[in-house]
Amino acid sequence: MLPANRSSRNEDFTHRPFTLDGKTSGGGGAAFEAFLLQDLKPFIDEKYPADPAGSVPFGHSLGGVFAANVFAGNPDAFAGYIIGSVVVPRDPGLVDRVAKATARARGQRIFLAVGGAEDATEAEKREMKRGFATLAAAFRRKPGVTLQAKSYPGENHISYYPNLMLDGFRFVLPPTVPVDLPYAPLSQGELARYLGAYALPDGHTLTIKPGFDRYLAAQLDDQPAVYWLPNGAGRFYAYTADLDVTFDPHGLTLTGRGVKVRAERKPAQ
Known part of the structure; x- marks a missing residue:
């Protein structure tokens, strides 16, 4: 059980400890990743008729830090990755690890996004846009990666979340059946x-x-x-x-x- 001043979100979604406002937290991401890949994913694949080639992690904010770290360590663990609003200062070495991991990618589709108005205050110091730009550069034009990087003008950290899901899944798992396929009822x-x-x-x-x-x-x-x-x-x-x-x-x-x-x-x- 975590101490009262420790957030499980901070702990589980970051692979390395970080200091914020004089308090250090984080570092449990590797254990959470091990649970995801070694326990949860095999359990789902065995118990249900899931398509292992169509499994995709979705991460936003600190969840985006986690999803990017999973790619950095195991790029071929999933068919694609949806990564939104990555707080890069929480893991300063993340971008370099992602860039190195692209050499081991095998056709992964990456949807990377940010809200265009996320860094509206001085306190935010352009954290989200910097994370978006540096990660986009790490992924872009790499032979094992297909990237779509998208900024949503006028949207904040939360308001673009529905579009992140809709656009992200459409890109990383392109539909077989056209969305406008007509319904032709039979007797x-x-x-x-x-x-x-x-x-x-x-x-x-x-x-x-x-x-x-x-x-x-x-x-x-x-x-x-x-x-x-x-x-x-x-x-x-x-x-x-x-x-x-x-x-x-x-x-x-x-x-x-x-x-x-x-x-x-x-x-x-």
Whole structure:
């Protein structure tokens, strides 16, 4: 348990101790990173049908310091990184470590952002903008990194947060299914043609059931169902799973993020 004057946020999100207003704190980030990579991430990958190639850390403010440090130590641990409003003075050596780590990156997509009006007071001393500029320089034009660096004019430390999430995830995990894909409802009789069980190559079973409002409900083993919206005869899409689905007389094909998986229809019981 931390002493009353120690913030768990300061402790867990910074890899090295720092001094602020005469008080020293921080330094627990490495232990938190170890928990994330060695315990939590493997647990999720084993227990749930997660896509390890699509996992992304999101960090803002001190969380941005933490996310940048994870990249610096293990750039290939995640497919991409969303990093906002990094307080560089909390970890003066961070930028140099990030720059060195880019040589070990393997196609990671980085979304780096800052609010254009964050450093509005003298007390802030341009901390956020300096962190944004120096980290952008560390990431930019490196062969193993695809960077989008964005400043939001007129926005403060908190007000651009919703856009940081929306723009960040769209960039680091480009959608397979276009966001404007039209919904083309089918009759109940047409939908019934696709109901049943389908065998995936890894031994799991995908069960297609009726969904509400003329959708299909797709359930992988005992996991919660995902709704598929029709886009025409034999064609469905799932925004929540970013999947494009095509049915044929013998089964279905799932396409997501450049990967195709075939599932054969099981005989009716």
